[in-house]
Amino acid sequence: MKDSYDIIFAGVGGQGLMLLSAILGKAAVDADMEVLTGEQHGLSQRQGSIYVHFRMGKPISPLIPYGTADMMIAMEATEALRYIEYLRDDGVIIMSNRIMPPPGETEEVALDEERKTKYVTVEAIEKKLREITENIVLLDSLTLAKEAGNPRTENSVLIGAVCSCKDFPIETESVRKAVLDLVPPKTRDANSRAFDLGRDAGGECLG
Amino acid sequence: MTLEDVKRTDSGRALMLANEAIVRGALESDVKVVAAYPGSPTSEILDTFSELLDHFGDYRMQIAANEKVALETVAGASMAGFRSLTSMKSVGMNVASDSMFSLGYTGVNGGCVVIMADDPHAHSSQSEQDGRYFGEAAYVPMLEPSTPQEAKEMVKWAFEVSERHKTLVIIRTTTRVNHQRGMIQLEELNRTEFKKKQWKDVREQYFTVGAVARRLKAKLLEKRDNLREESERSIHNHIDAAKGDIGIITAGVSYLHTKEALRNLGLNLPILKIGTLFPLPEKRIAGFLRTLKTLIVIEELAPYLEDRITAIAKDANSDLRIVGKRSGHFSEMLEYNVPIVEKVLAEVTDKKPSHDYDAVLERASRLKETLPQRNPIFCPGCxxxxxxxxxxxxxxxxxxxxxxxxxxxxxxxxxxxxxxxxxxxxxxxxxxxxxxxxxxxxxxxxxxxxxxxxxxxxxxxxxxxxxxxxxxxxxxxxxxxxxxxxxxxxxxxxxxxxxxxxxxxxxxxxxxxxxxxxxxxxxxxxxxxxxxxxxxxxxxxxxxxxxxxxxxxxxxxxxxxxxxxEGQKIIPSENDKETCRGIYACIKEFYCPAIVVDESDGKMVIQQDLCDGCLECRKVCPVDAPHHIQVER
Structure with missing residues (x-):
């Protein structure tokens, strides 16, 4: 039996990964669980690849050993694949279907006069991820966020989906409370709806 | 949020980034003057002090022009009898070190603490510089924590040691410690009012050259010996006792990787965890070495501990087998993690690692073969x-x-x-x-x-x-x-x-x-x-x-x-596809991450949620195709 429940967060700078990590951190602390993270701060530019190692229970190192993370939360689809070495076999992936193409890829697509070069697709990413696990919750997080009434509530959609995972160790209502405590007060209702939409969508995927 | 936790006056528990825990430790020590120049991975120390400046109102702070000025600023405040702290990345210490070496000689008055962060893996630095040699080279005591909790405790102890021995104290961290968030035990905050003093009440000479320097050097060696005694007694060097003749000496974040690797292997080996990098607790190390046949030294970057321990082993236990960098087991490159440490521990103890980490990495790199690279890039609007x-x-x-x-x-x-x-x-x-x-x-x-x-x-x-x-x-x-x-x-x-x-x-x-x-x-x-x-x-x-x-x-x-x-809105731009002729000046040699290409017609598209509305792309477009979107007034 593992001594910790480990989550690898992946995304692109500017997507709010640190807030997501802070929300789960608060939820875990409020539920009297030990938390340890290895975060990537530093160069403050947007649009870079970023990650957070988020560990609950009795972890010792701030870094998750390869192949042992119980869950991955990816706010951008290609970033899920970029950090896949951390996920254990059959671990859960909660991911957005959003892809933010890096400019180098855009240049290749634009300058191919025969128009044969295409962007990487979510389907291609998903196919590769399925070699590691079938437990994938692929969310159209932007559409769900808009449905909740605010396109900037994508994080809450993802966190809602996290709570649909059966062995996730924090109670759903504790997580919801942490979300509502940390988002801007004016956006609480939309975030609460986004949370529910994510949880329902996750429940359907994971059964 | 954690800023609120740093402000708390009670003695509860809180989840904090080590950089915030360092600030909290300084506040619990009633720090009075802070000066720093930002540098990753220490910048949050400066940012946190800056954000809390008016909340407390009882310390003074400057963002200095560079690290040397920052160190001199806090040293000046220390000479005036105030507790003071600066933080810098280790390449910043290169800049500050000119004064740091002299301060080793002159000493200080009020507790004066320097946080210096190395960056194994060069995440955000121009080299993987190992700053641990600074302490020894300048005869300035140096400590190294593993966790946010320990970072906070060491800051408090560092102020005490600094005042007891009238010396600068450096706390050396690494990126994985600075950017580690963990639970810490707060202690009560007892801040005092900031009140200027008069030089006549605190006056000492801080002057070193020639004959004075030679006299100070002799005193400095005495000071070093006294600090060595301090180090021998310190709770920051401790033994995790276990039976057996294979033991480990480690420090910093490597201690955490080691503990988890041992747990994964179901092993219990004696560990001497070093918290005082300089002066080293040589007697404790010698005593520990005498109980062993094999010693594994686990530290990132240069063989700093390994070489000093090898020298101690020459007298303490000359038959000792030392497993480390010189034996080829560990690399002097990059940062460590649990798998790296676990593999060596498994090899030395004839065990199998708990996972086939190499296979996991190989499979991942095969899956990632066609994944587009995401290089660091200028932000939209840069x-x-x-x-x-x-x-x-x-x-x-x-x-x-x-x-x-x-x-x-x-x-x-x-x-x-x-x-x-x-x-x-x-x-x-x-x-x-x-x-x-x-x-x-x-x-x-x-x-x-x-x-x-x-x-x-x-x-x-x-x-x-x-x-x-x-x-x-x-x-x-x-x-x-x-x-x-x-x-x-x-x-x-x-x-x-x-x-x-x-x-x-x-x-x-x-x-x-x-x-x-x-x-x-x-x-x-x-x-x-x-x-x-x-x-x-x-x-x-x-x-x-x-x-x-x-x-x-x-x-x-x-x-x-x-x-x-100021309540202003950011108005994103869009590309006028009628005007756009697919010249791609906005893509070639420009690389704005908000810009993508529509695969159906090959025309440029601006992702409006990423766009900053700077319209630099319009200025590089020969036909002025991009323009601000129409917004309802």
């Missing part, structure tokens, strides 16, 4: 994108791309060496572009061009610039003035009308300064008027003498924050 574009256009028009040397410097603009620019010839250290330019200008027929940001200009480039002007150098200098120290989180610097806590400060007048120094010309351009920048840049490159181009426009992240505070 003024540097326009400046560098105009710079390249000017070189093309002058047909001198292969007849120049471009000396780059430290800042976001360092990324000029990455696609799509890829044309920097050098980038060494803060301000080095101007120094290198002096030597190249003397020896090369090419035109020499140097580039610095506003923060780098005031940090370390000024002596090099004065040197160039003094020697009538024929050099073009770009100053990228984006208002703040952007890369580390948009902190204020001497180019800002503000200081720590947002308090008012005197902004240095850059044009007047260059004129007074004797620059042949100073031209200000606006990189958002990208196309219009080409000619002035051309002129400055062609001109003889020392010519300065100031490219002035606020960092997009900083500018957006100001806009938000």
């Amino acid at each position: 003024p540097h994108r326009g400046t560098l574009w105009a710079f390249r256009q000017a070189l093309d028009r002058l047909k001198i791309r292969d007849k120049i040397v471009f000396n780059n410097d430290i800042g976001c603009y360092s990324m000029a060496f990455l696609p799509p620019n890829e044309f920097s010839d050098s980038m060494l250290a803060m301000g080095a572009s101007v120094g290198l330019s002096a030597g190249m200008e003397m020896t090369l027929e090419d035109k020499i061009i140097a580039m610095v940001g506003d923060s780098t200009l005031y940090h370390a480039a000024l002596p090099g610039i004065i040197n160039l002007i003094h020697h009538n150098a024929n050099v073009t200098l770009f100053v990228l003035d984006n208002s703040v120290t952007a890369m580390t989180g948009q902190q204020f610097n001497p180019n800002s009308p503000k200081d720590a806590g947002g308090h008012p400060a005197q902004k240095i007048d850059m044009e007047k300064m260059f004129e007074a120094m004797g620059a042949d010309s100073v031209t200000v351009i606006d990189p958002y008027e990208t196309r219009d920048c080409i000619n002035p840049v051309k002129d400055a490159i062609e001109a003889e003498g020392f010519n300065v181009i100031i490219s002035r426009r606020a960092c997009a992240l900083y500018g957006d924050r100001i806009k938000k505070e």
Whole structure:
């Protein structure tokens, strides 16, 4: 039996990964669980690849050993694949279907006069991820966020989906409370709806 | 949020980043003066002190022009009898070390603590420098924590040791400690009022040269011996007892990787965890070595501990087998993790690692073969994108791309060496572009061009610039003035009308300064008027003498924050596909991450949720296709 429940967060700078990590951190602390993270701060530019190692229970190192993370939360689809070495076999992936193409890829697509070069697709990413696990919750997080009434509530959609995972160790209502405590007060209702939409969508995927 | 936790006056528990725990430890120690220059992975220490400045109101703080000035500032406050703290990355210590070595001799008065962070893996630094040698070289005690909790405790102990022995104390961290968030036990905050003192009440001599230096050196060696005793008694060096003749000595974050690796292997080996890197607890180490046949030394970067332990083992246990870097088991490169440590521990103890980590990595790299790279890139709206574009256009028009040397410097603009620019010839250290330019200008027929940001200009480039002007150098200098120290989180610097806590400060007048120094010309351009920048840049490159181009426009992240505070909206742009002719000037050599291509018609599309509305892309488009979206008023 593992001594910790480990989550690898992946995304692109500017997507709010640190807030997501802070929300789960608060939820875990409020539920009297030990938390340890290895975060990537530093160069403050947007649009870079970023990650957070988020560990609950009795972890010792701030870094998750390869192949042992119980869950991955990816706010951008290609970033899920970029950090896949951390996920254990059959671990859960909660991911957005959003892809933010890096400019180098855009240049290749634009300058191919025969128009044969295409962007990487979510389907291609998903196919590769399925070699590691079938437990994938692929969310159209932007559409769900808009449905909740605010396109900037994508994080809450993802966190809602996290709570649909059966062995996730924090109670759903504790997580919801942490979300509502940390988002801007004016956006609480939309975030609460986004949370529910994510949880329902996750429940359907994971059964 | 954690800032609220740092403010708490009670003694509860809280989840904190180690950098915040360091601030909390200093506040619990009643620190009175803070000065720092930002540098990853320590910047959050400066940011947290800055944000809390007015909340507490009982300490003084400055964002210093560089790390040497920061160290001298806190040393000055210490000489005045105040507890003081500075933080810097270890390359910052290179800058500060001139004064640091002298302070080793003179000593200090009020507790004076330096946080110095190394960056194994060079996540955000120009080298994997191992700063641990500074302590020993300067006879200044150095501590190393593993966790946020320990970082906080060590800060408090460091103030005590500093005052007991009248010495500077350095706390050495690494990125994985600074950016580790964990549970900490708060202790009560008992802050006191800030009140200036009088020199006559605290006066000592802080003076070292010649005969005085020789006398101080003898005293310094005595001090070192006393500190050694302190180190032998310290709770920050401890043994995790276990049976057996295979033992481990480790420190810092490696201790955590080691403990988890042992758990994974179901092993229980004795560990001596070192918290005082200098002076080392040599007697405790010798005692520990005597109980062993095999010692495994686990530390990132250079064999600092290993070499010193090997020397101790020569007398304490000459038959000891030492497993470490010199035996080839561990690398001097990159940072460690549980798998790296676990594999060596498994090999030495004849066990199998708990996972086949190599197979996991191989499978992952196979799956990632076609994954597009995501290099660091300028943000949407970044003024540097326009400046560098105009710079390249000017070189093309002058047909001198292969007849120049471009000396780059430290800042976001360092990324000029990455696609799509890829044309920097050098980038060494803060301000080095101007120094290198002096030597190249003397020896090369090419035109020499140097580039610095506003923060780098005031940090370390000024002596090099004065040197160039003094020697009538024929050099073009770009100053990228984006208002703040952007890369580390948009902190204020001497180019800002503000200081720590947002308090008012005197902004240095850059044009007047260059004129007074004797620059042949100073031209200000606006990189958002990208196309219009080409000619002035051309002129400055062609001109003889020392010519300065100031490219002035606020960092997009900083500018957006100001806009938000003022209630202004950011209006994104869109591409007019009717006008767009698929020329791709906005894509080639421009690389804005908000820009993608519509695969159906090959036309450019702007992702509006990423767009900053700068319209630099319109300025580089030959047919002016991008424009702001229509917004309802």
